[in-house]
Amino acid sequence: MELLIILLIPLIATPICMIPLKKRGISSWVTIIGTLAVFIMSSVVAFHPVLPARVSFTTLGGWLSCDSLSALILVLVSFVGFTASLFSLGYMRKTNGEQSPKGAQQYYALYNLFLFSMLAVPLLAHIAVVWIAVELTTLFSVFLVGFENTPGALEAAWKYVVLTCMGAAVALVGVLILYWGLRVAGAENFTWQGLLEVAPKIRPVFLKTAFLFILIGFGTKAGLVPLHTWLPDAHSQAPSPVCALLSGIETTTALYVIIRLFPFLQEIPGNSASSWFITFGLLSAGVAAFLLIQVKDYKRLFAFSTIEHMGIILVAAGLGSGAAHLGAVSQILAHAVTKSFCFFAAGSALLVTGTRDISSVRGLIRISPAAGISLMLGGLAIAGAPPFAVFLSEFSILKAGLSAGHYLVIGGLTLFIAIAFCGIMSHINQMVFGAASGPPVRFVLPLSCKATLALAVIPIVALGISFPQPIHTLLQFAAFSIGR
């Protein structure tokens, strides 16, 4: 029942946001309250004492289900959804101006639909319907990416929709082949649960072909190199709260579907899924780390860092030991909370300075201490400096890889993380502490933006010190469901 309510809240909020009311700001408050309710409900589901590792909650005649891995994604989507809606309140007022209430209504209606589609991905049990939900995450977010209606934003939106729809069509063939294999093996229902039951009986050729199609198809959406070209554009041109959703969590939901298939592939002889994961992961992390160095736009900087993190998660999932899987799910958690914070900080910097160009932002800390400090914190946290969440998860991945004897892979990964660290920090450092050309003009951020920054920084710091017991249990179960 909870699962159904979680999906219904954003769906109900959408038409409410569209009601043309005289009073401004209704739609934003409806969205904030709705997303807060979704976050509370999701936490109830995720930290439910009986949420088991594998055997899932099912409701609505088996159409919705939830196990620990999907509960993790669910909590992250709802958390970022809530903080981003809070950030939107101040951000959209400043950028969209007071003059266009219609634009704000459209924004919030699309925001709720986008959130709905992302919540649906982990909750839907039926794999064909999961494909549709992933496709809908693209379609509902296209106009959010192009929301600012500049030529650049429209170009980014176009690349985004064309490339991810291409990917989705490829993934569709994969899903259908998987269904075929399932039917040949004699299974009745095409759900994650059903797949788990008959996986050993499915012929390897079906699983392998389906996996490759889905890896390429949804890999496009997750931003894996060489299919990443749309990602830095879309993730830099969208309004900052939308970037937080896109980068923090949308890529992860696509990756979630790929990772879900991983346990079934480990059972076949000559397990090739691991090597595909490690190859694609290292390639993404490596290419992104080098591209990070040359960026001129600080939102692009964080977008490339997303590609890098997707690569790290994929490598960790591919390493295959239980410890590495725990690292992978902690990395998913750490990346979602940290990257969304980074985009809130970048959005604040954009509000303060009015430019996305790295070289024209100098001495941010003197113009707006809040924006400067949070950009610095965000940069340090996402680059993997201690004592933040990403450091802990990356460290556990490297440790797990070394103890399993994957020296070459871990060596490469460490190198790429180090390069990315230098790239991110050199840019951020100049922006925050560089010498400004003129005397600083103080700028006060909107209250809701400051509140979001304060709220979003809590999990980054707290999870960097230690994982509280309920979260640790959730992560352990989630890691278990990636393994066999």
Place this chain on the structure above:
Amino acid sequence: MVQLNALAGALFVLTVFGIVGMRQVIGSLRLFVIQSLLLAGSACILGYEYTSVHLFVVAGITIFTKAFMIPWLLYHMLSHEIHARREITQVLNIPTSLLIAAGLVIGSYFMVRPLLDIGAGAFLKVNLPIGVAGLLIGGYAITVRREALPQLLGILTMENGAFLAGVCIAPNLPLMAELAAAFDVLIIALVVGLLTRSIQKRVGSTLVGKMTSLKEE
């Protein structure tokens, strides 16, 4: 029946080639409608053969969304673009493109060989390779064509290819999923159409291939 299905498959490949080779937008759109009708035809033949009402419903949904709704939507949103009497700009010239498309068809046969080897029926031997060919050539059309509407038709061709394979390999997917997928395709056409319109308003042309302000230095 097998031969009838093979005929539908062969004509489907021809329409896919047409999507790459057509010089004007209106022609491509008409070909897309024919292509969707052929997909529906193949679904009907398979439905008759497997005595499955389900596939007839799929055929009905396909005709409704792809042969009526999508062209109607596009006519209303972008009638100026559709009737533009100019050649579609593309990166490679048409003969080269057709040659590459032919290569992709052969390639797709090799791609699905391992799946066909495991005792598949006669219908499968037509629908699966042709579906994958539609997928690949649709993707190719998106990369070489520089204008918005032809790229949209490329995406829809890819989907059609996937569904042509789908009616054969997954004939009893739940109806709910089929309906949602049809709805999804409609939204693709709607979203991309609206985006094309705002690009035309803002940038002044729909030559999306020329939009290259965002890139790495």
